[in-house]
Amino acid sequence: MSETHPFPDLPTGTWPAFPEGMVWLLGAGPGDPGLLTLHGLNALRQADAIVYDALVDERILEWRKPGARVEYAGKRGGKPSPKQRSISLRLIELAQSGHRVLRLKGGDPFVFGRGGEEAQTLVQAGVPIRVTPGITAGIGGLAYAGIPATHRDVNQAVTFLTGHDQSGLAPSAINWEALAQSSPVIVMYMAIKHLAQITAKLIAAGRDPSEPVAVVSNATLPDMSVLETTLGSAATAIAANGIEPPAVICIGRTVLLRQTLDWAAQLQGEPPRSLDPLGLNDTAESA
Ligand code: SAH
Numbered sequence: 001m002s003e004t005h006p007f008p009d010l011p012t013g014t015w016p017a018f019p020e021g022m023v024w025l026l027g028a029g030p031g032d033p034g035l036l037t038l039h040g041l042n043a044l045r046q047a048d049a050i051v052y053d054a055l056v057d058e059r060i061l062e063w064r065k066p067g068a069r070v071e072y073a074g075k076r077g078g079k080p081s082p083k084q085r086s087i088s089l090r091l092i093e094l095a096q097s098g099h100r101v102l103r104l105k106g107g108d109p110f111v112f113g114r115g116g117e118e119a120q121t122l123v124q125a126g127v128p129i130r131v132t133p134g135i136t137a138g139i140g141g142l143a144y145a146g147i148p149a150t151h152r153d154v155n156q157a158v159t160f161l162t163g164h165d166q167s168g169l170a171p172s173a174i175n176w177e178a179l180a181q182s183s184p185v186i187v188m189y190m191a192i193k194h195l196a197q198i199t200a201k202l203i204a205a206g207r208d209p210s211e212p213v214a215v216v217s218n219a220t221l222p223d224m225s226v227l228e229t230t231l232g233s234a235a236t237a238i239a240a241n242g243i244e245p246p247a248v249i250c251i252g253r254t255v256l257l258r259q260t261l262d263w264a265a266q267l268q269g270e271p272p273r274s275l276d277p278l279g280l281n282d283t284a285e286s287a
Contacts, residue, residue, distance in 0.1 A: 006045050007038065015039075016130060018046040023091050023101040023122050025115055027108040027134015028056045030141045032220035036060055039132045047102035049094045051087070053113075055106030055246055057221070069099075084114055088121040095127045108136040112162050112189045136160075138187040141219025141248045145226045146261035153278055154253045155184035163191025163198060163249075170194035170201075180205035185252035192245050196235035202251070207231055212255035217247035224264075228255065253278065 007015070016039070018024060024043045029035030036044075044050070044063045052061065054074025061070060073087045094101045109115030109131065122129050138160050139149050149158050159179060165171045179186065180202050191198060192215075203209050209232030218224045229237040231251060259277035266272065276282070 006041050015042050018043060018100045018130075019128070020048075020098045020100055021095050022128045022130060023095050023103055024130045024132065025103045025105070025109045025119055026132045027110075027113075027115075027136075028052075028060055028104050028106055029135040030107050030137040030144075030220045031055075031057045031218065032144075033057055033059045035135045035140060035220060036063075037132060037134065040134070043102055043130075043132065044104075047100050049099040050102045050104055051091060051094070052104040053106055056104050060104070084117060085121075088118050091118065091122060092125045092127055095122070105134070106137070107140075108134045111136045111138070111160065137219055137246070137248050138189060141216050142187065142214075142250055142254075144220045144224060144264065145214060145216045146258040146263055146265075147214055147216075147250055147254055148257055148261070149185065149187065149254065151254050151257060153280060154257075157183050158185045158187060159183035161186055161188045161191070161198075163188050163194050170197045174201075176201045176205040180207045185250065185254050188249040188251070190245070191249050192238060192243065192247055195238060195249065199231050199234055203231060207251075209233075211251060212253060214250045214255045214258065215243055215247050216250070217243050217245070219246075219248060226258070228258065 024047070026040050026043050028040065041063060045065055047064060047068055049069045049071065050061065050064055051071045051073050064070065073082055091101055091103055103118065105113045105115055107113060110133070119129055119131065142149055161174070162171055165173065188198070209230060211231040213229050213231055213234045215227040215229065215234065215238055216224065225243070227237060227241055227243055234249070256277040259274040260272050
């Protein structure tokens with residue numbers, strides 16, 4: 001059964017076994033099915049039971065083994081999501097009844113996705129796990145918008161921030177002054193709801209209200225949209241444009257690079273808006 005991996009032409013031993021009773025925690029990437037890893041495809045092809053979250057693109061499930069059972073564990077139709085504890089218990093139950101269990105999560109399972117908590121519970125229950133990372137929305141989603149997470153001329157650090165903490169309020173454990181001073185680029189997940197508060201804190205901590213911001217929603221998907229705005233206007237611009245989650249929000253001058261690097265628009269025939277969006281060659285010799 002474990003010989004069913006999808007890449008017979010690659011050396012045996014490349015592909016880990018998926019024994020019965022294991023839970024394989026897999027990052028599905030931000031949406032575009034092509035961003036699934038080869039380890040991910042291998043796991044999907046072997047899984048007996050797949051438990052997946054909201055934000056996992058359902059096209060990916062089409063690669064499952066015929067007959068595999070599929071369970072949805074996310075929020076749908078405005079109903080609250082199942083409690084984390086009950087998801088973990090369900091994974092344990094499926095594994096202990098002999099299934100190869102694939103726990104499929106959006107993006108990367110260990111980035112703002114509670115994958116760490118689930119994995120801890122599984123290990124505590126004695127269930128063997130394997131973890132395969134996925135492309136996280138805060139990097140891969142920005143790349144689809146033509147925004148590099150880092151660029152030598154802009155930032156030597158990037159900070160990933162969640163827009164709310166466990167209580168559902170704006171994150172409370174952030175030192176906003178330290179963040180504002182130390183991280184030229186800030187990438188925020190789940191930040192639409194509390195964005196007005198967050199941007200006000202950053203501006204109060206010294207960030208320039210005219211700093212560029214991009215809001216990338218449904219990143220990597222056919223209905224992806226990118227809103228370019230500024231720190232001072234971002235919250236009102238999101239409301240005015242009716243932008244809905246899921247969205248990643250990038251604050252910082254790497255956003256300007258989109259004027260050159262919006263490759264998706266260029267593939268549609270649009271010319272780059274600028275070849276020097278950081279203004280580096282205005283005064284320097286360009287030869
Ligand atoms: N583990 C995931 C993040 C889960 S938290 C990862 O690594 O990407 C959910 C948040 O991720 C969303 O609120 C949004 O901020 C971001 N996100 C996930 N998929 C996205 C997508 N396709 N486009 C934009 N943002 C996305």
